[in-house]
Amino acid sequence: MEIVKLHYPLQAEIKGDEKIVLAMGFFDGVHLGHQDVLNKAKQKAQELGAKFCVLTYNHHPAVVYKQMTAHEKRYLTLYDEKMRLFEQMGVDRVYYTNYTYAFQNQSEQEFVNNFIKRFNAVAVVAGFDHTYGGTKDANMENLPKYSNGEFEVITADPVTLDGEKVSSTRIRKALDDCDVELAGKLLGRPYRTSGVTVHGREVGRLLGYPTANIEHPELQWLPSIGIYVVRVSFGDESHIAMASVGHNVTFSDSLPMTVEINILDFDKNIYGETLTIDWLSYIRGEVKFDTPQQLTSQLYDDEVFTRNYVQKHPEVID
Template identity: 60%
Template sequence: MQISRLHYPLSDAFKVSHPTVVAMGFFDGFHKGHQAVLQRAKDEAQKRGVQLAVLTYDHHPAIVYRKMSSHEKRYLTLLDYKMQLLEDFGVDQVFLVNYSYEFQSQTPAQFIDNFLKRFNAVAVVAGFDHTYGNKKTATMKNFPNYVKGAFDVITVPSVNAKDKKISSTRIRIELDSGDVSGVNQMLGRPFQTEGVIVHGEERGRLLGYPTANVEHSEYQWLPKIGIYVVTVEIGGKRYLGMASIGKNVTFSDSHPMTVEINLMNFDRNIYGEVVKVNWLKYLRDEIKFTTPEELIEQLDKDKQATGDYLSDHPEIID
């Protein structure tokens, strides 16, 4: 898959010699709605015998429009992971545009002339609620009026779950409530994050539950504080674990938030490993216990619940 990093205005030297079908979208999360847009574009590209291309952006477009909190600036899928998902889907070309104020200030006609025509687009595909500039005028309903027959316009309807549109916003809300099971249904795969194993305070080892401390990017959206069933991919193999996102409130009132995972039946030194965490089920909130013994008793129950989940879903580990 070829990735072209683009900045407005495009260089005069930039050319796309081959015809393309272009799917437009930010695609944060790569959920079932996004997949429907990409599948429609892929089908069209195969029918026409041309390349499948994606127009997407290097950061949240909302950064241009308003001040965002540090939480809002996080992503469901960090850029490298999103690129990998697009490649796995069969995308030939990604046009990765720097979403700047000048870029979004183009009129729809300028956007088409400056970008889509230069992408040699024979068809452009997007979701029904996609916008490409001013949210009041740059809509998919108005898009054919601006295109004026230069290429075909294909609009993909919403994909719903429980009678509500699947969206990146909805997934973020569900993660903030801990409903990773619902999120995974909307994604069509487990919600996945990536981090590196680093040294922690090793309290878990003293309790009989040693943990792998996973340091994530500050830009990674995580589920809410709590205890979860997870699998961890290390060197291409998946291992069962129970994960804690929290602040170790039993031992401190000012501990920073960490992600700690107790891997079942696992005894290897994995410091420095870059691992992938698949978030499968929410078990409970973080609790402040009076004594370490009370914590150990609860951890025993969490371990049992995690084992029960594996019994019901044996396919989750290798």
């Protein structure tokens, strides 16, 4: 898959000669709704003998027009994971564009000329709520007005689950509510993060449950505080584990939040490894225990829960 990084205004020599079908969107999460847009674009590209391309952006468009909290600035899929998912879905080329005030301030016709016609798109596909340009008229319903019949406009209807629209906002709320199973249903796959294994306080080892402390990128959206069943992968290995997102409140009231992973039936030194974490199920909330022994007893119960979960869902270890 080719990745073309663009900066607006575009340099004069940047253009496309071969015909393409262009899927447009930010695609944070690449959830079931996004997948529908991408699959429609892929199918149209195959019909027309065109390249399957994506136009996406380097950060939340909202950064340009409002103040955002540190939490709001986080992402469901960071760059590497998003590109991996695009490639997995068969995308031939990604136009990865910086989203700035100047980019947003284009008129509708300027956007069409610069990012659709210029790249020789014969069809464009986006969700029903996709916008472009800086005015309220920059929507999919009005896009054919600016095409001059030079490209087809395909608008994807909303995808729903349990009567509600699938959206990145809904997935973020599910993660904030510790509902990683709902997040996985909306994504069509388990929610995934990755981070580097670093040294921690090694309290878990003293309790008989050694943990890998995972340092995530600052902009990664994480499930809320709690204990979870997860699958971790590195190299060609994959293992079931218990994950704790929390502050180790049994030992202090002032420790920073950490992500700690206890991998079942595992005894290797993996400091420095980048672990991929698939979040499978919520076990319980974080509890402040009176003694370390009470915590150890609870960890045993968590392990039993985790092993039972795997027995009920054997597909998670395939």
